[in-house]
Amino acid sequence: MTSESHRNNLGTYEERLRIESLGPHITRDMSEQFAEMIRESISSGVIDITNWTVDGVGALLQACSEGNLRVTLKYENRYFMLSFHIPPQSIDTVAQSIILGTL
Structure with missing residues (x-):
């Protein structure tokens, strides 16, 4: 692993931690900006929600879905990998289904 790739992996890790720490505080008014931050920061990996x-x-x-x-x-001890586009209205x-454990 080169120092450049290590730096890129570290940046991705730090971005993921930042997003994970913001997730519990997001309101509807902030959601569009938060989605944009996610699209710009992360392309793969596990996000603890x-x-x-x-x-x-x-x-x-x-x-x-968009990116x-x-x-x-x-979520707690459950993992979800969504491999399909979710319509905006859904x-x-x-x-809600992920958080309630009904999905």
Whole structure:
């Protein structure tokens, strides 16, 4: 691993930690900006969404769907890898289902 690739991996790790720490505080008013931050920062990996708001999870789902991101969602001890496009009108329902454990 070169020092450049190590720096890139570290940057991705730091971005993921920043996004994970913001997720529990996202409101509907912030969700579009949060989705944009996710699209610009992450292209793959595992994101721990435990304790996130529904709006935060919805923004992540929106970013993944629009940005064609390959992200695995971790909620407590469950993992989700969504390999399909979620219609915009269904994002809140899917986010709520993940948090409630009904998906």
